[in-house]
Amino acid sequence: MFEKFTKISLLILSIFMSCCTSIKCQNKVDYSWILGTYNFENPNITIIKFNSDTILSVSAVKGDASVYTDAGLICDTDGNLKVIATNCAVMNSNFDTVSNSNLLKDRYLNYCQERNGAFWPFEQSVLVLPFIGDKNKFRILFTNTQSISTEQDSLRSFFYSYLNGAVIDFSKKEHGELINVWQRLYNDTITVSHITACKKDNNEDWWIILPMDGRPRYSILSYSIDTIEFFKKDCLGKIGFNNIDFEGQASFSPDRTKYARFNIANGLHLFDFDSKSGSLLNPRLIKLSVPPGNISGGLCFSPNSKYLYVFCDKLLYQLDVSNPDVESTKVLIDTLDLTSGKEYIASFNHGLLAPDGRIYISGIWDSKYLNVINSPNCKGKLCDLVQQAIPLPTKNSWGVPNYPHFRDRKDVPECPPDKTIEWSESNYKIEFKESFLTYDFKSSKPKSISFYELSGRLIKLIELTNSNGQINIEFLSNGYFIVKIVCNNRQYIEKIIKL
Incomplete structure (x- = not known):
């Protein structure tokens, strides 16, 4: 009887460990962040380490390559950095470029020809995902860029691309090797920015969304254990992004029911998303009062997926996306304080939901701070925005890491009763x-x-x-x-x- 019980217990433990390997062990893959700026003479980088409650440390390191705007990152199961990918270079946890990283410099407009990985200006143009079925490998999705004038084609953006891929393999070389570089994953033209992904309902496979170039269309790819392949195109409405489609930010909500894309030049494009069918639905264009003279901006969903924060340089808005009349719910949370006397302050540009349940916001151009929303599940000004909350040891330009949501974020408490x-x-x-x-x-x-x-x-x-x-x-x-x-x-x- 005892032997039978022991075997059953071991079987249950084995099943539990298997689940941990496939699901739970991904829970810390976004626990370290990298921020940086274009500096090929002295590529200093800020690394921020989190746990589920707070920031553990903020420190500076020197890497083999610069990190500019939204880098593609992934950590190991303990939350330590494993891969740092820009469109010009790939580094390992030691901040050394991996074998064959130099192959990424073969680009059309020579953005990557400077020393130390140099300068790549396009936002959300690289994404790192787990290699399904092999923990020693990771997939890198990235854009190249080609330019076209409006005289050649008035519908296209100034820049366009195709989706390319590579694999970083740690199975043969301890410090990593880049293989299958420049694999063409999708042949139609897309924007150079805004590569986003969300998990499918099985919690293993992924949906990948690519905005089409010059059209109100979105290409949806399916990533499973075997391959990344084209799944469908969703043609939504008559209004897409204009030729300024390479700025801004796109994101899924943590519960995978919403997809949003924004820059100041084009407004907020909000969609429902069906994670079962991989379909974008119910397109809405929401206009916001924005300051003149800028085209960038960004956005971030709250952990409970109820609120969407929109970052407009010197203005920060909150919208309730659970309300059918989303536009009527917009609240101006705050305007940028220009009187603090601090140098290199961060405006409101890109945002990312961190492991500690807070939203951290980068600035436009060079800054040495992050803004933070401490209670993003709370309505209106109760969200507790603190400007210039996190000082950085190095400059940061434009972005935050381009992490997808690896979990639904139900771990973050709802707004405390005494705040509601x-x-x-x-x-x-x-x-x-x-x-x-x-x-x-x-x-x-x-x-x-x-x-x-x-x-x-x-x-x-x-x-x-x-x-x-x-x-x-x-x-x-x-x-x-x-x-x-x-x-x-x-x-x-x-x-x-x-x-």
């Missing part, structure tokens, strides 16, 4: 009379009241001792301001005007 209470007129009363603000919080005792410019700069913070009272606001000039009142763990925020 909505204020109503029965909770408070605020009035403005001449140069005074009168407040009355009937059911709570406020702790403080703060006045902010629309840029986010703090004008004045006043500690409060009573649940009602009057404040002289002669220190405010005429115009619009943000008022924030903190009561215990709740906060009330309102836009006001002083005439």
